[in-house]
Amino acid sequence: MDLREISRLLYQIKLAEQNVASSFERETGFSLTRYEMLQVVKERGVCSQRVIKEEMKIDNAAITRHLKILEEKGYVVRERNAENHREMFVRVTEKAEQDLGHCERDERANHLVLQALSAEEIQHLSGLLQKLNSHA
Amino acid sequence: MDLREISRLLYQIKLAEQNVASSFERETGFSLTRYEMLQVVKERGVCSQRVIKEEMKIDNAAITRHLKILEEKGYVVRERNAENHREMFVRVTEKAEQDLGHCERDERANHLVLQALSAEEIQHLSGLLQKLNSHA
DNA sequence: TATCAATCGTTGACTTGTCAAACGATACAA
DNA sequence: TTGTATCGTTTGACAAGTCAACGATTGATA
Numbered sequence: 001m002d003l004r005e006i007s008r009l010l011y012q013i014k015l016a017e018q019n020v021a022s023s024f025e026r027e028t029g030f031s032l033t034r035y036e037m038l039q040v041v042k043e044r045g046v047c048s049q050r051v052i053k054e055e056m057k058i059d060n061a062a063i064t065r066h067l068k069i070l071e072e073k074g075y076v077v078r079e080r081n082a083e084n085h086r087e088m089f090v091r092v093t094e095k096a097e098q099d100l101g102h103c104e105r106d107e108r109a110n111h112l113v114l115q116a117l118s119a120e121e122i123q124h125l126s127g128l129l130q131k132l133n134s135h136a
Numbered sequence: 137m138d139l140r141e142i143s144r145l146l147y148q149i150k151l152a153e154q155n156v157a158s159s160f161e162r163e164t165g166f167s168l169t170r171y172e173m174l175q176v177v178k179e180r181g182v183c184s185q186r187v188i189k190e191e192m193k194i195d196n197a198a199i200t201r202h203l204k205i206l207e208e209k210g211y212v213v214r215e216r217n218a219e220n221h222r223e224m225f226v227r228v229t230e231k232a233e234q235d236l237g238h239c240e241r242d243e244r245a246n247h248l249v250l251q252a253l254s255a256e257e258i259q260h261l262s263g264l265l266q267k268l269n270s271h272a
Numbered sequence: 273t274a275t276c277a278a279t280c281g282t283t284g285a286c287t288t289g290t291c292a293a294a295c296g297a298t299a300c301a302a
Numbered sequence: 303t304t305g306t307a308t309c310g311t312t313t314g315a316c317a318a319g320t321c322a323a324c325g326a327t328t329g330a331t332a
Contacts, residue, residue, distance in 0.1 A: 001246070001250060001255060001258070002240065002246070003164070003239065003240045003245055003246060004175060004240070006160075006245070006246065006248060006249055006250075007160065007168060007171050007172055007175065008172075008262075009249065009258060009261070009262050009265075010156045010157065010160055010168055010248075010249070011168060011169075011172050011192075012262060012265040012266065012269065013149065013152055013153050013156055013265060014153050014156075014157060014168065014169070015193055015265075015269050016149055016153070016265050016268050016269055017149050017150050017152070017153035018319080018320095019268070019269060020146045020149055020150075020268070021146065021150060022320090024142075024143065024146055028139070031287090031288085032143060032146055032147060032150065033147075033150075033288080033289090035143050036143055036144075036147045039140060039143065048310075048311095049310070049311065050309085050310065050311090053310095056147075057151055058289080059289065059290060059291080060310080060311065060312080061289085061290075061291080061311090061312075061313075061314095062288070062289060062290080063311090064311065064312055064313085065288080065289095065312095066288090084297080084298075084309090084310090085296080085297055085298085086296075086297045086298070086309060086310045086311075087297095087309090087310060087311085088310080088311070103139065104138065104139045104140070109139050109142070110137070110138070110139060110142065112142060112146075113142055113145065113146070113268070114137060114142075115271055116267055116268045116270075116271035117264065117267060117268060119137060121264055121267070122137070122145060124260065124264065125145070125261070125264045125265075125268075126144075126145050126148060128253065128257055128260065128261045128264070129145075129148040129149060129151075129152050129261075130148065131252055131253060131257070132152050132155070132156070132249070132252045132253060132261075133148065133151050133152055133155060134252070135251055135252035154289080154290095158290090167317090167318085169318075169319090184280080184281095185280075185281065186279085186280065186281090194319080195319065195320060195321080196280080196281065196282080197281090197282075197283075197284095197319080197320075197321080198318065198319055198320080199281085200281065200282055200283085201282095201318080201319095202318085220279095220280085220327080220328075221280095221326080221327060221328085222279060222280040222281070222326070222327050222328070223279090223280065223281085223327095224280080224281070273331105273332100274331100274332090275330100275331085275332085276329100276330085276331085276332100277328100277329085277330080277331100278327100278328085278329080278330095279326100279327080279328075279329095280325100280326090280327085280328100281324105281325090281326090281327105282323105282324080282325080282326105283322105283323085283324075283325100284321105284322090284323085284324100285320105285321090285322090285323105286319100286320080286321085286322105287318100287319080287320075287321105288317100288318090288319085288320105289316100289317080289318085289319100290315100290316080290317075290318105291314105291315090291316085292313100292314090292315090292316105293312105293313085293314085293315105294311105294312080294313075294314100295310100295311080295312075295313090296309100296310095296311090296312100297308100297309080297310085297311105298307100298308080298309075298310105299306100299307085299308080299309095300305100300306085300307085300308100301304100301305090301306085301307100302303100302304085302305085302306105
């Protein structure tokens with residue numbers, strides 16, 4: 001297992017990321033990151049950006065900018081925490097719930113990965129990635 | 137297997153990509169993409185940018201810019217193909233061979249993935265990614 | 273042979289991530 | 303009460319990818 005083989009593997013991961021991210025966006029109309037972000041906020045009801053950061057392991061700056069876009073599109077509402085004016089509280093709008101539900105029911109998006117991998121393979125892949133990510 | 141689960145998996149891939157790419161650069165001093173690019177060129181001896189594009193599945197614009205950086209660092213030399221003035225021929229320099237060899241012998245970089253996954257797991261992961269990528 | 277299309281590479285505008293510096297709260301200590 | 307440290311967010315500068323438009327060359331064809 002030399003460095004060249006390792007770099008090949010890592011580059012495969014890079015290509016996979018690019019492929020799946022752009023397919024996801026093409027099929028659902030949502031960027032993968034913003035879809036995840038909406039789901040994270042939706043599942044919590046209301047949450048601060050710090051929570052999103054911890055959940056998604058993404059930079060603060062990226063969060064601020066994605067939320068700005070989501071706000072412009074009418075998918076989230078933000079307001080300062082009255083008890084702690086440093087924090088911004090975020091929650092999803094009715095429109096977001098509707099649009100998310102809509103593409104959830106759309107068949108196309110679900111074929112994204114399922115076309116390439118069986119349920120077990122997906123399970124396996126997820127496990128390996130988790131192992132890999134926890135060692136970062 | 138609903139869309140939410142799929143997006144979780146895809147986001148895991150994204151995180152993995154970010155982790156491994158930055159670890160690779162930290163440990164080797166080479167950006168993953170430029171390391172791959174140097175290896176591709178080195179293995180071919182001399183090649184046009186079109187070949188790099190096909191091999192690495194990366195955009196033309198990115199190639200031009202990476203090669204510019206590699207050229208500035210003295211890692212590659214470029215010259216027009218005398219038989220076809222549209223093409224640029226690229227080859228790696230002596231310095232590149234040396235520096236690549238140097239970090240190949242460096243232990244740290246090799247621990248990158250091996251720390252997290254066994255040889256079989258790596259094999260398995262590679263297979264799954266290949267399957268996933270071929271379906272893009 | 274003159275023109276028209278295809279090929280190869282470059283450039284500009286945009287996206288999405290990073291890090292670092294700055295900012296307005298807040299909390300705490302002297 | 304007054305610094306001072308810390309927190310949560312924002313902003314600016316950068317990296318690396320995309321796409322689309324362009325420019326130069328080459329090849330095909332009418």
